[in-house]
Amino acid sequence: MIATEQRNQPKEQRRGRPRSEAVERLIADTVVKLLEEGAPLADLSIERIARTAGVGKATIYRRWKGKEELFLDVLKAVEPTDPELPGTSVRDDLIAMLEALRQRGLAKRSSALLHNVFAQMQNYPKLWAAYHDTVVEGRRRTGLAVVRRGMDEGVIRSDLDAELVNDLFVGPVLLRAVLRPDGPLEEDLAEHVVDAVLKGLAPSRPAGQPG
Structure with a gap:
């Protein structure tokens, strides 16, 4: 029954979570890329990270309260x-x-x-x-x-x-x-x-x- 319900769900609804994780990885990878290019932490604003990642600032703020919280997750990942x-x-x-x-x-x-x-x-x-x-x-x-x-x-x-x-x-x-x-x-x-x-x-x- 569950499998049938999942098949009948719209594709976007079924795949919402994986897409969310993909966006989080994209944002984290963008921070790592900027740091590897030599950007100091002081220059890594949410606006710059969002622009480089190709997402809106709201997309980042829905996942992290600010850049300190984002940096912490990136640091734990690397x-x-x-x-x-x-x-x-x-x-x-x-x-x-x-x-x-x-x-x-x-x-x-x-x-x-x-x-x-x-x-x-x-x-x-x-x-x-x-x-x-x-x-x-x-x-x-x-x-x-x-x-x-x-x-x-x-x-x-x-x-x-x-x-x-x-x-x-x-x-x-x-x-x-x-x-x-x-x-x-x-x-x-x-x-x-x-x-x-x-x-x-x-x-x-x-x-x-x-x-």
Whole structure:
């Protein structure tokens, strides 16, 4: 019955959603194209983006409240995606989390677009705050959940502050990925960091108990 109803619907009604997604991709691709051509964020007005994409400004405003929200979606689209954590162990999840951070660091080194956008974002407090609240904060919550699970499972000392422990894992990779542009980002960096920190934060065992 549903299939029959869909066949009887006008073509435009049936395909409205895919066409909407195509327009969104067109607008996002237009922003990426302009940035790749060297246009600074300050020059990317909604009017210019709409004109270049061949759509009306209202088409953009129906999807995004303003250019900060549009830029945020574009940035999330061009960044490497966050992987789904394997869930096999606390160690495996921490390694997957830090490996994603390492990959983002490599991407920002190799992509002129990402490097350029992140450099400019510091001058746009609203855009940076939105990125932090929706992207960075989400990653931090994921890390904290893994750390707390490690504490519950006895892998990490439970008397420590979870925020601090999360920083101890993330800090070394973040330092090399962001603060040291020439810092090495070896393939096994995530594994080495996780194993070193886990060893240092392992709960102490009573004397005579095997390790």
